[in-house]
Amino acid sequence: MELLIGEPLALDLVNTRARDFDALDAPGDFQTWLARQTDRLTAPSAPLTAAGLAAVRRLRGHVESALNAVREGASPPDAAVAALNEAARGAPPYRVLEWRDGTFRTGMGRDGDDLARLLAQLAEAAADLLTDPAVGRIRGCEGPQCRMLFLPAHPRRRWCSPELCGNRVRVARYYQRHKTT
Template identity: 40%
Template sequence: MASDTAQEHPAPPSPGLPLAVAFANTLVAVRGKVRDTVGTPEELTGWLGSEADAPGLSVDEADLAAFRALRDAVRAVLHAHAEGEPVPAAEVGRINEASAAAPRWPVLTAAGTGIAVVQRTGRDGFPAALAALAHGTADLLGGPLAAELRACHGPGCVQFFVKDHPRREWCGPACGNRARAARHYHRQREQPV
């Protein structure tokens, strides 16, 4: 059974988005409230199959909690990077720990700007799926798209995007429309009557 929040507010489509951004964007804001679009183990199985190329995994509540913990770490690192703030070392450590659960994994440097080492282990299944999400974060922040990573500043938005056009300022058209409407509203209120 799917959660009410995911039925009402499905995860936005993420074609062309880097995996780390699609992962971070499984949290959405609806009418000023943050909603989780991956709220049940079944929804997690579906998301991993469609977005992380890990179909058919059997996951439980503990796996869902691990998914959310890694997502929180990725969101914190992406936010810090997008805003030009220091990258939180504890969250980088959490990402690197998840990354280490894969047969091959990159290790993100503490500065959050590159890949430092590649090592090996013999794990698979759900830990490998989380590792793929951590790898996506390392690939994004260590690659050419890192300079184009942005946090959407649309009213109430919590999404990230990669700026793929010089004039792009929001994660999508709806945030752009809300921002323009808010600017228009404020201009109208400031005009003398």
């Protein structure tokens, strides 16, 4: 299964669960997803354990429930907000002063173990998305049985991917128009 990435990180996390595939079921699948997110996320130094994957799955569920509530104009569940805040507190970021190439520079460090750092980054990405005014424009793919979410750059975008779901819909319409009875 080819996972779609390129949406805001929190949406990419929710989209790790596709129609008949879940990248959080196997460490290798999640490692592949993490490798594709290296420009936005610091991956753990070792593959996650089953317990680590379960923790990411729980966080994904809270992100999804908060996003769904906001998309429906409702208040997010208190448990989702609490879980996102707890994950963000688990590995708070801090500025690090570094001396490189004859000058001072600042970087970011994070306390906590690999899993805590990963969960904190994902929770902060969710907080960024949930507080973005564009959150109200998030849509669900109109492809049959597709559960992907996306933030459309164009107001007429209807599918998570024109190559996947868009093509499926076009082929189905063509078949309906041309089938012989």
